[in-house]
Amino acid sequence: MSLSDADHELVTAELGREPTAAEAALFENLWSEHCAYRSSRPLLSAFDSEGDQVVVGPGDDAAVLALPEPDAANAPAAERDADDYGDTYVTFGVESHNHPSFVDPFDGAATGVGGIVRDTMSMGAYPIGLLDSLYFGGFERERSRYLFEGVVEGISHYGNCIGVPTVGGSVAFHGGYEGNPLVNVACVGLTNEDRLVTATAQEPGNKLVLVGNGTGRDGLGGASFASEDLAEDAETEDRPAVQVGDPYAEKRLIECNEALVDEGLVLSARDLGAAGLGGASSELVAKGGLGARIDLDAVHQREPNMNATEILLAESQERMCYEVEPADVERVAALAERFDLGCSVIGEVTDGNYVCEFAGDAGAEAEAVVDADAEFLADGAPMNDLPSEPPSEPDQDLPTDEPPLDEAVAAVLAAPSTASKRWVYRQYDHEVGTRTALKPGDDAALLAIRETEPDDERDADDEPAAGGDGVGLALASGANPKWTTVAPYEGARAVALENATNLAATGAVPLAAVDCLNGGNPEKPDVYGAFEGIVDGLADACAALDTPVVGGNVSLYNDSVEGPIPPTPTLAVLGTTRGYDAPPAALDDDRAADSELLLVGSGGDALGGSEYLAHAGGSDRFPTLPDESGGADDLGGLVASLAAAARHESTLAAHDVSEGGLAVALAELVTDDAGVDATLPDRVATFDETPGRLLVQTTDPEAVATAAGDLPVFRLGAVTTDGTLSLTVDDESVALSAEAVRDHRDVIDRELA
Template sequence: MSLSETDHELVIAELGREPTPAEVALFENLWSEHCAYRSSRPLLSAFDGEGEQVIVGPGDDAAVLALPDADAADTPPAERDADDYGDQYVTFGVESHNHPSFVDPFDGAATGVGGIVRDTMSMGAYPIALLDSLYFGGFDREGSRYLFEGVVEGISHYGNCIGVPTVGGSVAFHGGYEGNPLVNVACVGVTNEERLVTATAREPGNRLLLVGNATGRDGLGGASFASEDLAEDAETEDRPAVQVGDPYAEKRLIECNEALVDEDLVLSARDLGAAGLGGASSELVAKGGLGARIELDRVHQREPNMNALEILLAESQERMCYEVAPENVERVRELADRFDLGCSDIGEVTDGNYVCTFAADESADREIVVDADAEFLADGAPMNDLAADAPTDPDRDHPEPALEDAFEAVVSDPNTASKRWVYRQYDHEVGTRTAMKPGDDAAIIAMRETSESGESVDGGTTGGSAADLGAADPEGVGLALSSGANPRWTSVAPYDGSRAVALENATNLAAKGAVPLAAVDCLNGGNPEKPGVYGGFKAIVDGLADGCRALDTPVVGGNVSLYNDSVEGPIPPTPTLALLGTRAGYDAPPAELDPDAAADSELLLVGHPSDGLGGSAYLAAAGGSDRFPSLPDAPGATVSSLAAVARHDATLATHDVSDGGLAVALAELVSEEAGADVALPDHVAAFEETPGRLVVQTTDPDAVAEIADDLPVFRLGDVTTDGTLSLAVGDESLAVDADAIRELRGVIDRELA
C-alpha cells in the first residue's frame, strides 16, 4: 500500500515530518475513494436529506427517522407536521460489498450483511429487516451463476443465523456486471429517543472499548482494495482483503449491544468496517472534534505476533468500538463476558491528536506509530476534480416480432422471471413482523409500539407473536420497503433512468397503499477517472436526486462504490435506491387476482403511459433501440393517488407495471384460479415500462377514477376464472394458461434446482 505523491506531500506538510509506515497505511485507506468519497462527495450535495421525520441524517452509520402515528401514516410527509410523529424511531442504512463478493462470493456477501447490521446497532437500534439488491452478468454465463449462487448462499446463511429477516430486494442480470458483480444490502432497525446513540465522541477522559470477536489478519487493506479496479487475478491475489464472518458471534454481539444500550452504558459507538480499528476510532473522535490515545497491543487478538499496522487496519468482523464512562468499564466487561465476547480497554478519548502506540511485548519499548490530527485523518482528503462526458441519447429503431415470440421472450427473461429461488432461501418470517412477504411489489413490516419505559414490546429477540400482525392490530403502522435499480434503464438513459428508479420504488410502495417516508441510496459506478464513466455516474446522481426531490422524499444516507471496472469493462451506472414508506395497518392488497370476485370486478390500468421502449426487456429480446419513456410531470402526486387507490375498500388486487411492461404485470397477476381477458392497441402498450402505473382489480371502477384524480384510468378487460391470460394486441392474440406462465417464469428455478 502506498500514498500517491500529492497525498504524501499533503501529509508531510500537515505532520511536519515523514509519516510512519502505519500512518502511510492509515492515510491510504482513510483517504481512499471507498472511505473519503473523493470523486463523489462533490456531487452528493444534489440530495436533499432534511424533513420533520429526519432525526439523524446523512453522515452517521445509519439514518434515524421518526415514525408517524397510525392516524397520519397514510398522509404524505410533505403534508405532515411535527405533531404527527410519535416517539418510535427506525434506522435505515445501506452498504455495498462488491469487490469482496467477486473474490469470495459467500464470505463477501455474508460480511456485507454483517457490516450493515452493525451500522444499525451502532445507532442503538435493534435490526428488524434486510433488503438485498444484487447484480450479475448474463444468467447464461457459468461464471455469473457461480457468483449468483455463492452470494445468495452467503446472504441467507448470515441473515438466517443472526435472526434478521431478509424481506425484499431485487436481482438483475446484465452483461456489464460480468467481471464485477454488485452486492448492495440495506437494513432497518428500531429504537427510540432514549436509546439513540450516535458516532460522535462526547468528552476527554472517557474510555474506548473494543467489544466482539478477536482481531485477526483478515480483511487487511479492504478499503483500498475496494477503491481500485478488479484485476484479472483478483480471485486469488486479493483474497486476503476479504473478511471472514461469524454470524453466531454477530448474534451474540447484537444481544450484547441491546444490553449495553438498555443500561445506558454507551456514550457513542462505531462499528469496525472499512479501515478496521483505525477507521472506526479516528472517525468517532473526529466527529466530536476530539482525539484519542490508543494502545494497539491491548486489542484482543486471534493470531500471534500481529504488528501495529495489522492490528490497526485489519477488518475482522463482528467488532464494535464504544465510548464508555470510566466508571462503567467493568460493567461493560461483565456484559461482554455474559455473551462470550472479547472486551479490550484500548485507550481513552483526549483533546489532542489521534495517537496510537504499540509494544511488541512486555519488555519492549512502547513506540508511537500514529500521531495525527483526527479530523485531518478522517476528513482531510482533497476532493477530485474530474472530467465528465455527458451521455448521448439512443436512436429510435425497434422491430416488431410476433406477439407470441415477444411474450415468451420477455416473460422468461431472467430479469422479469420469478425470483422465488432467491427469497425462499431467506428466513423472511423470523421476528414475526413480516406482514407482506417477498415476491410482492413491496414488503410490509409491522411496527408495534414501545412501552412507556422505552423498552421494545418485542423484547428485541422474538418480536412478539404472530397474533400481533394484520387485522389483530388495525391501528398499527405498516412499514413498506422496496429496493433496487434497473441497469437497462440507466445504461440507455442514466439521468432519466435514475429518476425512473426513484419512481419505480415509490410505485412499489404505493401498490401496497404506502407513501414514502425516506430513502437511502447505494451509488455504484466504474472508474471515475474515465470521463465517459464519470459522466454517466454524475447523471445517475442528479437523476436520483431530482427523482427523490419530486417525490418529496429525503435521501437520508447512502454509500458510494466506484472503480467497479474489470477486464470486462465498467459496470452500468447503477443507482440502487432503498425506499421506506408507511401506511396505517398491515393489510394490503396482494399482487394476485381474486377469482371469487371475477364476475363483479374489472381490471383497470391507472397512470400515465408512454410511447418509449428504451431500456425495456422487449428491446433486449428483439434488438434495436429507442428513447427512454417520458415520466409523469408530478410523480409525488402520482404516488399519493396510486396509494389511495390501493387502500380503497373496493380494491382487491394491485400490481405495478415495471420490468417487461403490462405483459409481465398481467402474467404475474394470473393464477390457476384467476385469469384475465385483456386487449391492448399495440406492442408498445404491451411492453413499455413506464413506472408510476398500477394494474388494479376493483369492484368499484367509478371510485378508482375519482380517487385517481388527475391520473388517467384505462379499462383493460375482465377477470376470469379459467386461469388463462387471454391477450389481444392489435391484430394478434394469444392465450397462455397459468401452468405455461409458471414454466416461462421459472427459468431461474429450473437452472439452479
C-alpha cells in the first residue's frame, strides 16, 4: 500500500508542505483501516457502551469494569445500581491477528496472544485468562489443517510460556475461510482503582520511556498489511510484515509492569502494537491533547543501521511505552534491568506537535523526520462513505429426501465444528494461576476472583479463605458463520444470545461484552451490507441483554483469491455469579436414577443455518429467536431466568442447546454411567439450533420450573443409568452408547493424532 492520492492531498494541506518519507509511512499506517476504522467507525455508534459497571469504555487499550459485590453478583445488570459495585476491577479486550496467521500460523497466532496481553498490562492489570476464537476452511482440506495446527501450537506455546491460562473460546470450520482464516483472541485482567492506568498522556515535561525487547525490522507495515486483501503470494511476499514473538521476554515484561505499577511509577502507558512506536507514542499524547519530542536514535535496537521509518514503524514485540515523571526515570531503568529488559528514554511529552528526530550516523546532526499535530495523526483520517446492498434472503428449500435419523445424528455429531475440541484445549495450560474453577470443554469458563471475598471470610493476614464465597467470573466467546452467512442480522443476534446462554449454564449473568467484527472487502457493496447487518444485530441483541459493549476490534479486508470470508461477529462476554461452583455440562452419574432431564426455553421454527442442513442439503429461513416467539419479554430476562434455573440447588447438570441442536446437546450430556431416553416430535425439534435454551438435570423439576419464571419447561424424558443416548423422532429411533458418541465426536483427535 501507499498513501492514497486523496489522503496525500489532505496531509499536504495540513502540513503546508510535502510529507517526508517517514511521515508518509506513518500516516499510511495510522490512517489504515486497521488503525483508523475508516469504514466501520460510522457504524459503531450503534453499540451501547455505558453502565454503572463501566469504568473505562471504548477507545483505550482495554475496557475496565467494576465487579459487583458478591451479594449482587447474581442480579442482572439492569437491576443493580452504582452502590452494588466494589473496588475490584477487571479489564477486557479482544484483538484479531488474521492476516499474519495465514502467512505464518505459529508466529501470527503467538504474537496475537502477546499483543492482547500487553493491552491488558497497559491498563495496570495483571492478565488472568485468555479466550481464542478460531475459524478455518473445511477440515478435510490439507491447507486448513496445516493452518489449524500451526495456530493452536502458536497460541499454546505463547500462553503456556507466559503463564496466562487459555480457559475457553471456540473453533469453527467453514468453506468461507479457505483463503483467509481468522484468529481472534480475548484477554481478561485484574486490577483495582489504585492501580488503574490509561493511555492518556498527563503533562508536558514528563519523559517517555520504552521498556522491553530491542527494536528490529520484523512486522514492518503490519497495520497497512492488515488493511488489504490477501494476495495469492502473501505467504512469501508478506512474511516481513509478520511479527516474531519471544514469550519469555513477555513474561519478564509482565512482571516488570507489575513492579512499575505497584510502585506508582506509570502515569500512562501504551503497548507497541499496530504501527509500532509511531502508533503507540502518537496515540498516547493525542489522547491527552498534547505532543511529544521523540529521539529515534535513543531507541534500543537489535539490528544495525535501521533508518527512521523502520525504527518508527517496526512492530517488534514485547515492548511498552510509558509516561514517567523525570524524577522516576532512574527507578524505571533499575526495574527494567532487574528483569533483564532493555530501557530507553526516548523523549518527552510536550504541548506542541508530535516531532521525531533522527541523525542515524554518529556525529551527524539530527533532523526532524516527523513534525505533525498528534491528534491529526491519530484521529484525522476521514471516514469512508461506502455503498451497501442488503444481503439477499435465502430460499426456503428443505431437502426432499431427508437422511435416516441414525445417519443424520452421526453426521451432526462428527461435523468438525460441533465435534469435541479436546485436541485443542488439552494443549493449553488452563490451570496456571490457580483461578480456573471450570475448565475448557464446558459451555463457559469460570475464574475465581478471590479478591472479592467478604472481609469476614479472610484470615488474619487478609488472605482469601479456602472455599470462600467471592465472585465467579464466567467467560465465553465465539461466532457461528453458518448463522451469519444465512442471515447476518439475525445470525449476529443469535451469536450474542448463544454466548450469554453459555454464561447462564454456569449460573452467571452478563456484565459486559467486547466484539471482534470480521468482514471481507468493504468496498464491495454486498460485503459491506452484510457487515452492517452483523453490527446492527450484535448491537440490538446486546442492548436487549442489558450488556454494554465496552470495546473491541474491527478486521476488514479478509478477502483473498478464494473470496470474502463470511461476516463473522465474534463476541466475548464476561459475566458474574456468586461463588466458584457451577453445574457441569454432563449428567451427574451418582444421582441419575433420582433425577429428570428438562428443556428450559423454547425452540425456533426453522432449520436455517443448522449443521443438519449443511449435511442434508437445502436452505431455510433463520429461526425466530425466543424473545420474538413468546419465550420471554426480553433477552436479558430470558438469560437471567436460565441462569436462575442453572443455579438452583436441585440442579445437577446444565448445558446449552445451540450448534447441532438437541441431538448434539443431549449427546454431550451422556456419560458412561448416565444416559437419556428422549422422545422428540420432529426433525426441526431435533436439529433446530435456536440459542437461549438449557438442558437441566434436576432432582426437583417443579422447583426448577419455578426458578425459570415465565420460560416454558419441557420434560424431555428419563435420565437412565445405562450410559446410552436414546432418541425417538416420529417413527424413527437411534441408540448410541457413550463410547459410540465419543467415537463420533473425536474426529479431530483421530485425524490429527
